[in-house]
Amino acid sequence: MALPRPPAAVVFDMDGLLFDTEALYREAAMTVAASRGHDLPEALFLSLVGRPWTANRAALLDHFGAGFAIDAFQADWIRQFDTIVDGRLALKPGVLRLLDTLDALRLPRAIATSSHHSDVRRNLAAHGLAGRFDAVVAHGDYARGKPAPDPFLHAAARLGVAPEHCLALEDSHNGVRSAAAAGMAVVMVPDLLAPTAEMHGLCTLVAPDLEQVCDLLLAASAAPVGRTSGTLPPPARLGGTVQS
Known part of the structure:
Protein backbone atom coordinates (compact mmCIF):
# COMPACT_ATOMS: atom_id res chain seq x y z
CA MET A 1 0.00 0.00 0.00
CA ALA A 2 1.51 3.32 -1.08
CA LEU A 3 0.59 6.79 -2.26
CA PRO A 4 1.14 7.29 -6.00
CA ARG A 5 3.15 10.46 -5.30
CA PRO A 6 3.80 12.82 -2.40
CA PRO A 7 1.13 15.52 -2.07
CA ALA A 8 1.82 19.25 -2.00
CA ALA A 9 -0.86 19.82 0.68
CA VAL A 10 -3.23 17.84 2.89
CA VAL A 11 -6.92 18.62 3.51
CA PHE A 12 -8.59 17.10 6.55
CA ASP A 13 -12.20 16.46 7.37
CA MET A 14 -12.87 17.17 11.06
CA ASP A 15 -15.63 15.11 12.70
CA GLY A 16 -14.76 11.43 12.82
CA LEU A 17 -11.34 12.06 11.27
CA LEU A 18 -9.51 14.45 13.60
CA PHE A 19 -11.91 14.19 16.55
CA ASP A 20 -13.94 11.25 17.82
CA THR A 21 -17.19 13.19 17.64
CA ASP A 86 -17.45 18.73 27.25
CA GLY A 87 -14.78 16.53 28.78
CA ARG A 88 -15.30 13.74 26.23
CA LEU A 89 -13.76 15.29 23.13
CA ALA A 90 -11.03 12.86 22.12
CA LEU A 91 -8.50 13.04 19.32
CA LYS A 92 -8.48 10.19 16.86
CA PRO A 93 -5.34 8.02 17.06
CA GLY A 94 -2.39 9.41 15.14
CA VAL A 95 -3.49 13.06 14.88
CA LEU A 96 -0.53 14.58 16.73
CA ARG A 97 2.04 12.39 15.02
CA LEU A 98 0.56 13.23 11.62
CA LEU A 99 0.61 16.98 12.28
CA ASP A 100 4.22 16.73 13.47
CA THR A 101 5.07 14.83 10.29
CA LEU A 102 3.44 17.50 8.12
CA ASP A 103 5.53 20.10 9.97
CA ALA A 104 8.69 18.11 9.28
CA LEU A 105 7.78 17.72 5.60
CA ARG A 106 6.77 21.41 5.38
CA LEU A 107 3.37 20.47 3.98
CA PRO A 108 0.52 22.99 4.35
CA ARG A 109 -2.78 21.70 5.60
CA ALA A 110 -6.43 22.78 5.88
CA ILE A 111 -9.70 21.59 7.39
CA ALA A 112 -12.78 21.20 5.17
CA THR A 113 -15.84 20.47 7.28
CA SER A 114 -19.62 20.67 7.28
CA SER A 115 -19.51 21.92 10.88
CA HIS A 116 -19.56 25.59 11.91
CA HIS A 117 -16.45 27.66 12.54
CA SER A 118 -17.40 27.88 16.21
CA ASP A 119 -17.28 24.07 16.46
CA VAL A 120 -13.87 24.00 14.78
CA ARG A 121 -12.50 26.64 17.16
CA ARG A 122 -13.84 24.78 20.21
CA ASN A 123 -12.41 21.45 19.12
CA LEU A 124 -9.00 22.79 18.16
CA ALA A 125 -8.71 24.86 21.33
CA ALA A 126 -9.62 21.87 23.52
CA HIS A 127 -6.49 20.06 22.36
CA GLY A 128 -4.17 23.02 21.75
CA LEU A 129 -4.30 22.67 17.97
CA ALA A 130 -5.48 26.16 17.02
CA GLY A 131 -2.19 27.04 15.33
CA ARG A 132 -1.65 23.73 13.52
CA PHE A 133 -3.75 24.42 10.39
CA ASP A 134 -3.15 26.97 7.64
CA ALA A 135 -6.82 27.34 6.68
CA VAL A 136 -10.28 26.30 7.83
CA VAL A 137 -13.23 25.95 5.47
CA ALA A 138 -16.49 25.42 7.35
CA HIS A 139 -20.26 25.85 7.10
CA GLY A 140 -21.08 29.18 5.47
CA ASP A 141 -17.90 29.33 3.38
CA TYR A 142 -19.31 27.52 0.33
CA ALA A 143 -22.54 27.33 -1.65
CA ARG A 144 -22.90 23.54 -1.72
CA GLY A 145 -21.89 21.15 1.04
CA LYS A 146 -20.57 17.62 0.79
CA PRO A 147 -20.93 15.49 -1.35
CA ALA A 148 -20.48 18.47 -3.71
CA PRO A 149 -16.80 19.36 -4.25
CA ASP A 150 -17.11 22.95 -2.98
CA PRO A 151 -15.59 22.52 0.53
CA PHE A 152 -12.45 20.85 -0.81
CA LEU A 153 -12.11 23.24 -3.75
CA HIS A 154 -12.28 26.18 -1.34
CA ALA A 155 -9.68 24.55 0.91
CA ALA A 156 -7.29 24.05 -2.00
CA ALA A 157 -7.77 27.67 -3.07
CA ARG A 158 -7.06 28.89 0.47
CA LEU A 159 -3.83 26.91 0.49
CA GLY A 160 -2.85 28.07 -3.01
CA VAL A 161 -2.40 24.48 -4.21
CA ALA A 162 -4.14 22.88 -7.19
CA PRO A 163 -6.71 20.28 -6.03
CA GLU A 164 -5.03 17.51 -8.00
CA HIS A 165 -1.89 18.02 -5.91
CA CYS A 166 -3.78 17.78 -2.59
CA LEU A 167 -4.35 14.70 -0.49
CA ALA A 168 -7.77 14.60 1.19
CA LEU A 169 -8.37 12.60 4.38
CA GLU A 170 -11.98 11.60 5.04
CA ASP A 171 -14.01 9.18 7.13
CA SER A 172 -17.49 9.53 5.60
CA HIS A 173 -18.90 8.39 2.29
CA ASN A 174 -20.17 11.86 1.39
CA GLY A 175 -16.82 13.36 2.32
CA VAL A 176 -15.01 10.91 0.04
CA ARG A 177 -17.42 11.76 -2.77
CA SER A 178 -16.80 15.46 -2.19
CA ALA A 179 -13.00 15.21 -2.21
CA ALA A 180 -12.95 12.89 -5.23
CA ALA A 181 -15.26 15.24 -7.14
CA ALA A 182 -12.80 18.05 -6.37
CA GLY A 183 -10.09 16.03 -8.12
CA MET A 184 -8.05 15.21 -5.02
CA ALA A 185 -6.38 11.95 -4.13
CA VAL A 186 -8.42 10.57 -1.23
CA VAL A 187 -7.50 8.33 1.67
CA MET A 188 -10.50 7.10 3.64
CA VAL A 189 -9.93 6.45 7.33
CA PRO A 190 -13.22 4.79 8.35
CA ASP A 191 -15.00 5.79 11.55
CA LEU A 192 -18.68 4.81 11.86
CA LEU A 193 -19.05 4.01 8.17
CA ALA A 194 -17.34 1.02 6.61
CA PRO A 195 -15.84 1.44 3.14
CA THR A 196 -18.03 0.15 0.31
CA ALA A 197 -17.12 -0.90 -3.21
CA GLU A 198 -17.90 2.66 -4.29
CA MET A 199 -15.53 4.06 -1.69
CA HIS A 200 -12.72 1.73 -2.75
CA GLY A 201 -13.29 2.91 -6.32
CA LEU A 202 -13.11 6.61 -5.38
CA CYS A 203 -10.22 6.38 -2.91
CA THR A 204 -6.54 6.12 -3.61
CA LEU A 205 -6.32 4.02 -0.44
CA VAL A 206 -8.31 3.00 2.63
CA ALA A 207 -6.22 3.22 5.81
CA PRO A 208 -7.11 1.86 9.26
CA ASP A 209 -6.00 5.02 11.08
CA LEU A 210 -3.97 8.23 10.82
CA GLU A 211 -0.83 6.41 12.02
CA GLN A 212 -0.92 4.52 8.73
CA VAL A 213 -1.44 7.78 6.82
CA CYS A 214 1.64 9.16 8.53
CA ASP A 215 3.67 6.15 7.41
CA LEU A 216 2.35 6.53 3.85
CA LEU A 217 3.41 10.19 3.70
CA LEU A 218 6.86 9.43 5.04
CA ALA A 219 7.30 6.62 2.53
CA ALA A 220 6.10 8.82 -0.36
CA SER A 221 8.47 11.63 0.64
CA ALA A 222 11.39 9.19 0.52
CA ALA A 223 10.42 7.71 -2.86
CA PRO A 224 12.91 7.91 -5.75
CA VAL A 225 12.53 10.97 -7.99
CA GLY A 226 11.36 8.87 -10.91
CA ARG A 227 8.30 7.76 -8.98
CA THR A 228 7.18 11.29 -8.12
CA SER A 229 7.64 13.20 -11.40
CA GLY A 230 4.97 15.83 -11.94
CA THR A 231 4.46 16.54 -8.26
CA LEU A 232 4.40 20.18 -7.25
CA PRO A 233 6.85 21.19 -4.53
CA PRO A 234 5.22 22.17 -1.23
CA PRO A 235 4.36 25.90 -1.00
CA ALA A 236 6.52 27.80 1.48
CA ARG A 237 4.91 28.34 4.89
CA LEU A 238 5.81 31.61 6.56
CA GLY A 239 4.40 32.65 9.90
CA GLY A 240 1.56 30.14 9.75
CA THR A 241 0.36 31.28 6.31
CA VAL A 242 0.84 29.76 2.91
CA GLN A 243 2.68 31.75 0.30
CA SER A 244 1.74 30.66 -3.20
Whole structure:
Protein backbone atom coordinates (compact mmCIF):
# COMPACT_ATOMS: atom_id res chain seq x y z
CA MET A 1 0.00 0.00 0.00
CA ALA A 2 1.51 3.32 -1.08
CA LEU A 3 0.59 6.79 -2.26
CA PRO A 4 1.14 7.29 -6.00
CA ARG A 5 3.15 10.46 -5.30
CA PRO A 6 3.80 12.82 -2.40
CA PRO A 7 1.13 15.52 -2.07
CA ALA A 8 1.82 19.25 -2.00
CA ALA A 9 -0.86 19.82 0.68
CA VAL A 10 -3.23 17.84 2.89
CA VAL A 11 -6.92 18.62 3.51
CA PHE A 12 -8.59 17.10 6.55
CA ASP A 13 -12.20 16.46 7.37
CA MET A 14 -12.87 17.17 11.06
CA ASP A 15 -15.63 15.11 12.70
CA GLY A 16 -14.76 11.43 12.82
CA LEU A 17 -11.34 12.06 11.27
CA LEU A 18 -9.51 14.45 13.60
CA PHE A 19 -11.91 14.19 16.55
CA ASP A 20 -13.94 11.25 17.82
CA THR A 21 -17.19 13.19 17.64
CA GLU A 22 -19.46 11.21 15.32
CA ALA A 23 -20.30 8.69 18.05
CA LEU A 24 -21.15 11.59 20.37
CA TYR A 25 -23.43 13.13 17.72
CA ARG A 26 -25.14 9.75 17.39
CA GLU A 27 -25.58 9.45 21.17
CA ALA A 28 -27.02 12.96 21.38
CA ALA A 29 -29.42 12.47 18.45
CA MET A 30 -30.77 9.17 19.74
CA THR A 31 -31.17 10.54 23.27
CA VAL A 32 -33.19 13.52 22.04
CA ALA A 33 -35.29 11.38 19.69
CA ALA A 34 -36.11 8.97 22.51
CA SER A 35 -37.04 11.85 24.83
CA ARG A 36 -39.61 12.88 22.22
CA GLY A 37 -41.00 9.37 21.87
CA HIS A 38 -39.30 8.59 18.57
CA ASP A 39 -36.90 5.89 17.47
CA LEU A 40 -33.95 7.07 15.38
CA PRO A 41 -32.71 4.03 13.45
CA GLU A 42 -28.96 3.50 13.26
CA ALA A 43 -29.14 3.28 9.46
CA LEU A 44 -30.87 6.66 9.27
CA PHE A 45 -28.29 8.32 11.49
CA LEU A 46 -25.43 6.86 9.46
CA SER A 47 -27.00 8.28 6.28
CA LEU A 48 -26.69 11.75 7.84
CA VAL A 49 -22.93 11.53 8.47
CA GLY A 50 -20.86 13.97 6.44
CA ARG A 51 -23.80 15.90 5.00
CA PRO A 52 -24.95 19.52 5.49
CA TRP A 53 -27.95 20.21 7.72
CA THR A 54 -30.22 21.16 4.80
CA ALA A 55 -29.95 17.64 3.39
CA ASN A 56 -30.24 16.03 6.83
CA ARG A 57 -33.27 18.14 7.69
CA ALA A 58 -35.08 16.80 4.62
CA ALA A 59 -34.09 13.21 5.44
CA LEU A 60 -35.37 13.47 9.03
CA LEU A 61 -38.67 15.03 7.93
CA ASP A 62 -39.08 12.29 5.35
CA HIS A 63 -38.63 9.67 8.09
CA PHE A 64 -40.59 11.28 10.96
CA GLY A 65 -43.22 13.07 8.89
CA ALA A 66 -43.97 16.66 7.90
CA GLY A 67 -45.43 17.42 11.35
CA PHE A 68 -42.20 16.55 13.15
CA ALA A 69 -40.83 19.52 15.13
CA ILE A 70 -37.56 19.47 13.24
CA ASP A 71 -36.23 22.86 14.35
CA ALA A 72 -36.82 22.08 18.04
CA PHE A 73 -35.23 18.67 17.52
CA GLN A 74 -32.14 20.26 15.97
CA ALA A 75 -31.82 22.78 18.81
CA ASP A 76 -32.14 20.04 21.46
CA TRP A 77 -29.70 17.83 19.55
CA ILE A 78 -27.07 20.59 19.54
CA ARG A 79 -27.61 21.32 23.23
CA GLN A 80 -27.33 17.63 24.12
CA PHE A 81 -24.16 17.27 22.06
CA ASP A 82 -22.62 20.37 23.65
CA THR A 83 -23.37 18.86 27.06
CA ILE A 84 -21.78 15.49 26.44
CA VAL A 85 -18.82 16.69 24.35
CA ASP A 86 -17.45 18.73 27.25
CA GLY A 87 -14.78 16.53 28.78
CA ARG A 88 -15.30 13.74 26.23
CA LEU A 89 -13.76 15.29 23.13
CA ALA A 90 -11.03 12.86 22.12
CA LEU A 91 -8.50 13.04 19.32
CA LYS A 92 -8.48 10.19 16.86
CA PRO A 93 -5.34 8.02 17.06
CA GLY A 94 -2.39 9.41 15.14
CA VAL A 95 -3.49 13.06 14.88
CA LEU A 96 -0.53 14.58 16.73
CA ARG A 97 2.04 12.39 15.02
CA LEU A 98 0.56 13.23 11.62
CA LEU A 99 0.61 16.98 12.28
CA ASP A 100 4.22 16.73 13.47
CA THR A 101 5.07 14.83 10.29
CA LEU A 102 3.44 17.50 8.12
CA ASP A 103 5.53 20.10 9.97
CA ALA A 104 8.69 18.11 9.28
CA LEU A 105 7.78 17.72 5.60
CA ARG A 106 6.77 21.41 5.38
CA LEU A 107 3.37 20.47 3.98
CA PRO A 108 0.52 22.99 4.35
CA ARG A 109 -2.78 21.70 5.60
CA ALA A 110 -6.43 22.78 5.88
CA ILE A 111 -9.70 21.59 7.39
CA ALA A 112 -12.78 21.20 5.17
CA THR A 113 -15.84 20.47 7.28
CA SER A 114 -19.62 20.67 7.28
CA SER A 115 -19.51 21.92 10.88
CA HIS A 116 -19.56 25.59 11.91
CA HIS A 117 -16.45 27.66 12.54
CA SER A 118 -17.40 27.88 16.21
CA ASP A 119 -17.28 24.07 16.46
CA VAL A 120 -13.87 24.00 14.78
CA ARG A 121 -12.50 26.64 17.16
CA ARG A 122 -13.84 24.78 20.21
CA ASN A 123 -12.41 21.45 19.12
CA LEU A 124 -9.00 22.79 18.16
CA ALA A 125 -8.71 24.86 21.33
CA ALA A 126 -9.62 21.87 23.52
CA HIS A 127 -6.49 20.06 22.36
CA GLY A 128 -4.17 23.02 21.75
CA LEU A 129 -4.30 22.67 17.97
CA ALA A 130 -5.48 26.16 17.02
CA GLY A 131 -2.19 27.04 15.33
CA ARG A 132 -1.65 23.73 13.52
CA PHE A 133 -3.75 24.42 10.39
CA ASP A 134 -3.15 26.97 7.64
CA ALA A 135 -6.82 27.34 6.68
CA VAL A 136 -10.28 26.30 7.83
CA VAL A 137 -13.23 25.95 5.47
CA ALA A 138 -16.49 25.42 7.35
CA HIS A 139 -20.26 25.85 7.10
CA GLY A 140 -21.08 29.18 5.47
CA ASP A 141 -17.90 29.33 3.38
CA TYR A 142 -19.31 27.52 0.33
CA ALA A 143 -22.54 27.33 -1.65
CA ARG A 144 -22.90 23.54 -1.72
CA GLY A 145 -21.89 21.15 1.04
CA LYS A 146 -20.57 17.62 0.79
CA PRO A 147 -20.93 15.49 -1.35
CA ALA A 148 -20.48 18.47 -3.71
CA PRO A 149 -16.80 19.36 -4.25
CA ASP A 150 -17.11 22.95 -2.98
CA PRO A 151 -15.59 22.52 0.53
CA PHE A 152 -12.45 20.85 -0.81
CA LEU A 153 -12.11 23.24 -3.75
CA HIS A 154 -12.28 26.18 -1.34
CA ALA A 155 -9.68 24.55 0.91
CA ALA A 156 -7.29 24.05 -2.00
CA ALA A 157 -7.77 27.67 -3.07
CA ARG A 158 -7.06 28.89 0.47
CA LEU A 159 -3.83 26.91 0.49
CA GLY A 160 -2.85 28.07 -3.01
CA VAL A 161 -2.40 24.48 -4.21
CA ALA A 162 -4.14 22.88 -7.19
CA PRO A 163 -6.71 20.28 -6.03
CA GLU A 164 -5.03 17.51 -8.00
CA HIS A 165 -1.89 18.02 -5.91
CA CYS A 166 -3.78 17.78 -2.59
CA LEU A 167 -4.35 14.70 -0.49
CA ALA A 168 -7.77 14.60 1.19
CA LEU A 169 -8.37 12.60 4.38
CA GLU A 170 -11.98 11.60 5.04
CA ASP A 171 -14.01 9.18 7.13
CA SER A 172 -17.49 9.53 5.60
CA HIS A 173 -18.90 8.39 2.29
CA ASN A 174 -20.17 11.86 1.39
CA GLY A 175 -16.82 13.36 2.32
CA VAL A 176 -15.01 10.91 0.04
CA ARG A 177 -17.42 11.76 -2.77
CA SER A 178 -16.80 15.46 -2.19
CA ALA A 179 -13.00 15.21 -2.21
CA ALA A 180 -12.95 12.89 -5.23
CA ALA A 181 -15.26 15.24 -7.14
CA ALA A 182 -12.80 18.05 -6.37
CA GLY A 183 -10.09 16.03 -8.12
CA MET A 184 -8.05 15.21 -5.02
CA ALA A 185 -6.38 11.95 -4.13
CA VAL A 186 -8.42 10.57 -1.23
CA VAL A 187 -7.50 8.33 1.67
CA MET A 188 -10.50 7.10 3.64
CA VAL A 189 -9.93 6.45 7.33
CA PRO A 190 -13.22 4.79 8.35
CA ASP A 191 -15.00 5.79 11.55
CA LEU A 192 -18.68 4.81 11.86
CA LEU A 193 -19.05 4.01 8.17
CA ALA A 194 -17.34 1.02 6.61
CA PRO A 195 -15.84 1.44 3.14
CA THR A 196 -18.03 0.15 0.31
CA ALA A 197 -17.12 -0.90 -3.21
CA GLU A 198 -17.90 2.66 -4.29
CA MET A 199 -15.53 4.06 -1.69
CA HIS A 200 -12.72 1.73 -2.75
CA GLY A 201 -13.29 2.91 -6.32
CA LEU A 202 -13.11 6.61 -5.38
CA CYS A 203 -10.22 6.38 -2.91
CA THR A 204 -6.54 6.12 -3.61
CA LEU A 205 -6.32 4.02 -0.44
CA VAL A 206 -8.31 3.00 2.63
CA ALA A 207 -6.22 3.22 5.81
CA PRO A 208 -7.11 1.86 9.26
CA ASP A 209 -6.00 5.02 11.08
CA LEU A 210 -3.97 8.23 10.82
CA GLU A 211 -0.83 6.41 12.02
CA GLN A 212 -0.92 4.52 8.73
CA VAL A 213 -1.44 7.78 6.82
CA CYS A 214 1.64 9.16 8.53
CA ASP A 215 3.67 6.15 7.41
CA LEU A 216 2.35 6.53 3.85
CA LEU A 217 3.41 10.19 3.70
CA LEU A 218 6.86 9.43 5.04
CA ALA A 219 7.30 6.62 2.53
CA ALA A 220 6.10 8.82 -0.36
CA SER A 221 8.47 11.63 0.64
CA ALA A 222 11.39 9.19 0.52
CA ALA A 223 10.42 7.71 -2.86
CA PRO A 224 12.91 7.91 -5.75
CA VAL A 225 12.53 10.97 -7.99
CA GLY A 226 11.36 8.87 -10.91
CA ARG A 227 8.30 7.76 -8.98
CA THR A 228 7.18 11.29 -8.12
CA SER A 229 7.64 13.20 -11.40
CA GLY A 230 4.97 15.83 -11.94
CA THR A 231 4.46 16.54 -8.26
CA LEU A 232 4.40 20.18 -7.25
CA PRO A 233 6.85 21.19 -4.53
CA PRO A 234 5.22 22.17 -1.23
CA PRO A 235 4.36 25.90 -1.00
CA ALA A 236 6.52 27.80 1.48
CA ARG A 237 4.91 28.34 4.89
CA LEU A 238 5.81 31.61 6.56
CA GLY A 239 4.40 32.65 9.90
CA GLY A 240 1.56 30.14 9.75
CA THR A 241 0.36 31.28 6.31
CA VAL A 242 0.84 29.76 2.91
CA GLN A 243 2.68 31.75 0.30
CA SER A 244 1.74 30.66 -3.20
